[in-house]
Each structure stands twice: as structure tokens, then as C-alpha cells.
Amino acid sequence: SRIVTVAAAQLGPIELAHSRAEVVDRLLALMRQAAGMSCDIVVFPELALTTFFPRWFMAEQAEIDRFFEREMPGPETQPLFDEAARLGIGFYLGYAELAEEGGRTRRFNTSILVDKQGRIVGKYRKIHLPGHAEHEPWRAFQHLEKRYFETGDLGFPVWDAFGGVMGMCICNDRRWPETYRVMGLQGVEMIMLGYNTPVHNPPAPEHDALSLHHNTLVMQAGAYQNATWVVGVAKAGNEAGVPMIGGTQIIAPSGETVAMCATTNDELAVARCDLDLCTSYKESVFNFDRHRQPAAYGLITAR
Numbered sequence: 508s509r510i511v512t513v514a515a516a517q518l519g520p521i522e523l524a525h526s527r528a529e530v531v532d533r534l535l536a537l538m539r540q541a542a543g544m545s546c547d548i549v550v551f552p553e554l555a556l557t558t559f560f561p562r563w564f565m566a567e568q569a570e571i572d573r574f575f576e577r578e579m580p581g582p583e584t585q586p587l588f589d590e591a592a593r594l595g596i597g598f599y600l601g602y603a604e605l606a607e608e609g610g611r612t613r614r615f616n617t618s619i620l621v622d623k624q625g626r627i628v629g630k631y632r633k634i635h636l637p638g639h640a641e642h643e644p645w646r647a648f649q650h651l652e653k654r655y656f657e658t659g660d661l662g663f664p665v666w667d668a669f670g671g672v673m674g675m676c677i678c679n680d681r682r683w684p685e686t687y688r689v690m691g692l693q694g695v696e697m698i699m700l701g702y703n704t705p706v707h708n709p710p711a712p713e714h715d716a717l718s719l720h721h722n723t724l725v726m727q728a729g730a731y732q733n734a735t736w737v738v739g740v741a742k743a744g745n746e747a748g749v750p751m752i753g754g755t756q757i758i759a760p761s762g763e764t765v766a767m768c769a770t771t772n773d774e775l776a777v778a779r780c781d782l783d784l785c786t787s788y789k790e791s792v793f794n795f796d797r798h799r800q801p802a803a804y805g806l807i808t809a810r
């Protein structure tokens with residue numbers, strides 16, 4: 508067996524008034540708790556350093572850019588890397604990335620995978636950006652990820668780390684089967700993801716009562732259909748007056764949830780994840796080489 512002990516580190520609300528230093532202190536507390544439970548890795552939510560700012564329309568780029576990190580680690584996040592290395596624990600961190608690349612400024616909804624020495628071993632930029640690009644005042648709150656971020660340009664890579672094949676995605680990505688399958692085709696054994704999911708979805712309020720069901724459904728399906736562990740971590744609770752779901756959980760390749768948070772506050776859900784559990788599914792029902800028929804799937808990439 509290849510055990511990776513994982514802490515899903517759910518965050519409760521982060522308000523506009525909370526400084527990055529205050530948030531980093533909360534992340535450090537969860538990281539220390541995880542290390543105290545002999546965890547190898549701690550997974551934080553999407554955009555874990557600030558409030559979920561796409562809920563507001565902002566006209567000024569300077570105002571928007573206050574929510575972005577120009578360097579990672581930067582002065583305010585360096586303590587996370589130092590403490591991780593001191594404790595010998597890795598982490599997944601979601602944040603808003605502002606990068607000067609190809610002679611222009613790029614803005615992404617990003618996550619990084621950091622190893623036990625505090626080194627960044629992988630980076631992912633969110634591909635499925637939900638919501639809308641223009642101010643839509645009819646909505647109780649905005650969801651302007653299509654305005655504030657570019658579509659991720661790194662694909663869905665996987666990395667050899669923590670003794671297995673690790674992958675990442677972010678929030679809305681988890682609703683799309685292609686996300687898991689592209690990593691499944693690369694032999695992924697654990698997919699880590701963070702999310703900020705409002706209970707209320709203005710275009711489809713009839714779905715609201717099912718928001719926790721849909722959250723669990725898509726991650727359990729993705730895990731089982733690709734014979735991988737899935738770790739889904741919420742920024743939860745009533746943030747700036749907008750209730751967001753919890754539902755943080757760790758899911759085995761069987762599709763079973765093996766650990767779950769019980770609150771919508773800062774809380775750890777911990778599980779010992781045996782990566783070898785992937786094998787029994789990868790070598791039988793989801794033996795892709797033996798059973799898949801890619802010649803029949805052309806529509807998936809054609810459209």
C-alpha cells in the first residue's frame with residue numbers, strides 16, 4: 508500500500524476586511540493541526556487568500572488587482588511555505604494569479620501543489636470559468652469569473668509527487684467529466700480541488716436545494732469513473748451575505764466518501780488514502796486501454 512494521509516482544510520468565510528496576514532494565520536493553524544495528525548498534505552480551497560471577489564462588479568482594474576498575487580510565494584504567503592517545510596507537509600493552495608507573461612499581464616484563477624520541502628511542484632490554471640463577463644444587476648450577486656480571469660492555458664497536467672500521480676483542478680472544473688478523464692488518461696491517482704460554491708445560482712434557483720447533492724455527485728462520479736481519489740475542499744459559510752455550501756470531502760476510487768466536514772467553518776477532514784486502491788479499478792472495470800472506444804468519442808473534442 509502507498510498511504511498518503513490527506514487533510515481537506517475547509518475555510519469558513521473570508522470577509523473583505525480580513526487581511527491576507529489574518530487569512531494566512533488561519534491557514535497556518537489548519538496546517539499545524541494537519542501536521543499534528545501526521546498528514547502528508549493539506550488541501551486548501553479555491554481563492555483561499557481573499558474573499559470570493561467575483562461576486563462583485565468592479566470597474567477599476569486597480570481595485571480588481573488588489574485581490575491578485577503578483578508573486579508566489581510573496582511576502583505575505585512566504586510563512587506558509589516556511590512552515591510547510593519546517594513541519595514536513597505539502598499543500599494545495601488556490602489563489603488569484605497575476606503574471607507578466609509574453610509581454611502582457613495575465614490573470615488566472617490558479618492553484619499550486621507544494622511538496623514537503625516547500626517547493627512548488629505543480630501549477631494549474633482554471634479552465635472552466637463559470638458565470639458571466641458583463642455586469643448583470645438583475646442578479647442578487649455577480650459571478651464575474653469570465654471577466655476577471657483568462658481561461659487556463661496549462662491544460663490538465665499531472666505530477667509525480669507524494670509517492671503517486673497527483674492532479675489538480677478548481678471549482679467549476681469538477682462539474683465537467685472531461686476534467687477528470689484527461690487526468691485519468693494520464694494515470695492520475697489523486698485529484699485535489701478547492702471551490703467557492705454559492706447555494707443560490709441566480710440563473711437556475713430551482714437547483715439551489717440540490718447544490719450539496721450536485722457537489723457530491725460530480726466528485727464521486729469523477730473519482731469512480733477514473734479510478735482516482737478526489738479531495739474537494741470548500742470555502743464555506745455566509746461570506747459577504749452570500750451563503751456558500753460546505754460539503755468538503757475525501758472520496759476513494761470506489762466513489763465512496765471516506766471523510767467529510769460537519770460544519771461550514773474552518774475545519775479539517777482527514778483520511779489515510781491508499782493510492783493502491785486505484786489499481787483494482789484501473790485494472791478491471793476502468794482499464795482504459797482494454798475497454799474505451801475513442802474512435803466513437805469524436806464529438807467530445809470536435810465541438
Ligand code: ING
Nearest residue numbers: 637678679682702703704705708
Ligand atoms: N463556483 C460555482 C461552481 O461551479 C456555480 C459556480 C455555482 C456553478 C452553482 C453552478 C451552480 O461550483 C465556482 N467558483 O466555480
